[in-house]
Amino acid sequence: MVLKDELRQFVTDNLMFGKPCDGFADDDSFIERGIIDSTAVMELVAFLEQRYRFKLQDRELNPDNLDSVNKLARFVASRLEPKFAAELGPGRVLLGPGPLQFAGKNGPGT
Amino acid sequence: MNTTTTAFSADVLNIDAAAVSAVIETEIRDIVLQRLNRKGVIVAISGGIDSSVVAALCIKALGSTRVLGLILPEADSSPDSLYFANLLAQSLGLRTHLEDIAGILTAAGCYQRRDEAIRKVIPEYKDGYKCKIVLPDQVNGSAYPIFSVVVESPTGERTKTRLTLDSYLGVVAATSFKQRTRKMMEYYYADLLNYAVAGTANRLEYDQGFFVKNGDGAADLKPIAHLYKTQVYQLAESLGIPEEIQKRPPTTDTYPLDQSQEEFYFPLPYDKMDLCLYARNRDVQPEEVAPVIGLTPEQVARAYHIIDSTRRATRYLHRPAVLCEDVPEVPHDAGT
Numbered sequence: 001m002v003l004k005d006e007l008r009q010f011v012t013d014n015l016m017f018g019k020p021c022d023g024f025a026d027d028d029s030f031i032e033r034g035i036i037d038s039t040a041v042m043e044l045v046a047f048l049e050q051r052y053r054f055k056l057q058d059r060e061l062n063p064d065n066l067d068s069v070n071k072l073a074r075f076v077a078s079r080l081e082p083k084f085a086a087e088l089g090p091g092r093v094l095l096g097p098g099p100l101q102f103a104g105k106n107g108p109g110t
Numbered sequence: 111m112n113t114t115t116t117a118f119s120a121d122v123l124n125i126d127a128a129a130v131s132a133v134i135e136t137e138i139r140d141i142v143l144q145r146l147n148r149k150g151v152i153v154a155i156s157g158g159i160d161s162s163v164v165a166a167l168c169i170k171a172l173g174s175t176r177v178l179g180l181i182l183p184e185a186d187s188s189p190d191s192l193y194f195a196n197l198l199a200q201s202l203g204l205r206t207h208l209e210d211i212a213g214i215l216t217a218a219g220c221y222q223r224r225d226e227a228i229r230k231v232i233p234e235y236k237d238g239y240k241c242k243i244v245l246p247d248q249v250n251g252s253a254y255p256i257f258s259v260v261v262e263s264p265t266g267e268r269t270k271t272r273l274t275l276d277s278y279l280g281v282v283a284a285t286s287f288k289q290r291t292r293k294m295m296e297y298y299y300a301d302l303l304n305y306a307v308a309g310t311a312n313r314l315e316y317d318q319g320f321f322v323k324n325g326d327g328a329a330d331l332k333p334i335a336h337l338y339k340t341q342v343y344q345l346a347e348s349l350g351i352p353e354e355i356q357k358r359p360p361t362t363d364t365y366p367l368d369q370s371q372e373e374f375y376f377p378l379p380y381d382k383m384d385l386c387l388y389a390r391n392r393d394v395q396p397e398e399v400a401p402v403i404g405l406t407p408e409q410v411a412r413a414y415h416i417i418d419s420t421r422r423a424t425r426y427l428h429r430p431a432v433l434c435e436d437v438p439e440v441p442h443d444a445g446t
Contacts, residue, residue, distance in 0.1 A: 016405035031415075037390070037423035038255040058246075058272060071292050 003080075004073040010047055011069060015040045026069040041066070048072075054079045118398045122388055123340045128347035128389055130341070134333050138171035141306075141331045142339060146277055147328070148306040150176030155206070157194025158365060159355060161310040162340050164333055166349040169202055176297060179206040182292045184215050184338065186366045188398035194296075194355050202353050207299065211291045220287035226247050227280025228259055230306020231271045238264040243273065243281060248377040249409045255416075262367055289325025297389065306330035312339045314383055316369040320375050327427060377416050386413040 004026060011101055012021050015035050030036040036044070044066060065075040141398070142148050152174060153165045155252035168177045173352075176351060181195045192208075199206045228235045240262045246253040257278050260270045273281065296307045309329025311321055316335040334342055346356050360380060362369045376383045382403045389399045389410075395412035403410070 031419065034419070034422050038257070039275070039279075039288065041254040041256055043275070046275045058253070061256055062251075063254070066254070100186055 004069055007008060007072045010044075011035070011072075012052070014043060014047070026073075028069075029067050031063060031067055036061045036067075038047065044072075048076060052076055052080055118389060118394045120385065120402055123338050123384060125341050125344055125369060127338075127344045128276065128335070128342075131170070131345055131348060134167050135171035136333065138168055138308075139335055142176075143173065146306045146330055148300075150178065150303060150305040150306045151299045152178050152303075152305050153181060153200055153217055153310070153332075154182055154296050155179045155195045155204075156304055156310075157191040157198065157344055157355065158358065158360065158408075159346055159351070160312050160315075160334065160339075160349045162194075162355050163199045163345050164200055164308050164310045164347060164369055165204055166351060167345075168335055169204060170349070174203045174205065176305075177204060178305065179204045179304065180209040180292075180296060180299060181206055182211050183208070183214040184210070185221065186288075186289075186364065188361070188368075190358075194358060195350075197352050198355060201350070203349055205364060209295050211288070211295060214291050215287055218287050218291070220291075222286050223284035224281055226238050226278045228261065230277040230280070231259060232261050233275055235261050242365035242367035242369040242373070243278075244270070244369070244373040245377075249405070249412050261370075262365060266287070271413055272423055286307050286322045286325055288364060289322035289327075293325050295330050300330075309331060309335070311335050313337055314339050314376070314380060314387060317387060317425045318376070318420045320371075321427065323427045338388065339380045340384045377413055383413070386410060387417055390414050390417050 008026065011030070012018065012024070015030070017023075024033070030040075034064065038104070041061070045061065049055060066072055116372070119367060138151070142151055147166065153161060153168055155165055163178055164402070177197055179195070181192065181199075183192055190400045195206070198204065211315065224241075225235060228241055241259055243257045243259050245255050245257060248255055255274060258270050259274045259281065260268060262268050293307075298306050299305065307329050309326070309383070310334040311332055312334050313336055315321060316332065337345070345354065360371050362371060362374050364374075382405070385392045385403050386399065388394075390413075396407040396414065397403075399410045400407045405413070
């Protein structure tokens with residue numbers, strides 16, 4: 001599953017509670033759309049840390065990193081490369097020219 | 111939203127305190143005796159400015175024989191609160207009952223559950239330690255409002271750690287026993303005396319959802335919910351609330367460590383927060399507000415954003431139970 005799709009799925013299922021998300025674009029701000037509050041941010045942080053196995057630092061908890069699906073995907077990809085990808089082993093994370101993807105049946109999203 | 115027609119200044123919140131007080135007193139009489147059909151009012155007094163003003167207004171409206179003040183300390187309450195509550199009662203001639211709710215809270219597991227939630231992020235936290243939860247600086251930084259817990263060891267060593275979701279929810283859920291237990295006790299006395307319960311929220315707290323649902327947010331009337339805290343202080347002076355209480359810094363008095371309202375909830379001190387809320391409600395541009403309150407336009411814009419998002423996030427706290435189908439015979443405002 002493409003990382004961005006997985007993140008989008010988490011946002012719609014857990015932060016938007018499955019409400020219709022017509023017109024919800026990957027660049028849309030969670031703040032501007034009223035999707036996220038302090039509890040939702042904590043839920044998002046818990047998901048990122050558990051799912052992608054890295055610890056978010058306080059200085060990383062800002063809208064530049066977490067305020068849209070695209071920002072999230074870029075941020076997670078930047079943190080995954082050294083932390084999680086190495087644990088998974090070669091070939092499990094595909095860092096191609098397109099969006100970051102997972103591969104292999106033990107990787108996230110499979 | 112209203113549109114401002116005059117230049118914005120710090121004076122916009124100035125009121126004719128005596129006139130405002132008279133209006134509220136008339137309303138209290140009408141609400142309690144006519145619309146709610148109750149003989150008097152219960153006011154939980156914390157020794158803070160809001161409950162002091164509500165108690166004074168109720169006494170002026172109904173007379174001291176129809177007002178009962180409840181003093182409801184628990185294990186983490188500051189001794190100052192008891193002192194100031196007694197000072198107020200003496201000053202107003204207010205009848206009071208003191209109910210220490212620590213036993214109820216202990217039986218409910220309030221302290222134990224809170225401490226267990228803290229130990230999820232600070233395992234060494236144990237008896238003898240003190241704690242509070244705090245927010246980051248939201249006006250000067252771009253950080254999300256994620257709480258941290260500050261703990262102090264018996265030797266005075268402090269540790270600050272960001273709360274995880276489950277630890278945060280655990281701390282808040284356990285701590286809310288305090289406000290809900292107080293409200294339970296208020297309604298016990300209200301039932302006993304056929305009184306109504308007066309809430310003590312000011313406008314800032316009411317608008318921004320700074321209360322526990324079915325805890326301090328529950329009441330039969332809220333006499334000062336339309337007044338900015340700055341205006342509550344003006345009423346306090348007009349009503350002759352003891353100067354010591356007027357000068358006491360606002361505190362949550364909920365956690366063992368001293369905790370300001372800015373650390374816990376509001377991004378600015380109440381006087382600046384009041385002005386930002388007033389200005390936001392009237393679409394005053396941040397550039398006009400900034401020099402008045404000593405902030406940059408960017409900081410005011412950030413405060414506006416926090417006001418909007420907090421208002422949105424706490425809207426459900428104001429909602430009564432939502433019915434799946436309307437019951438037209440029982441309107442929401444039944445009895446009024």
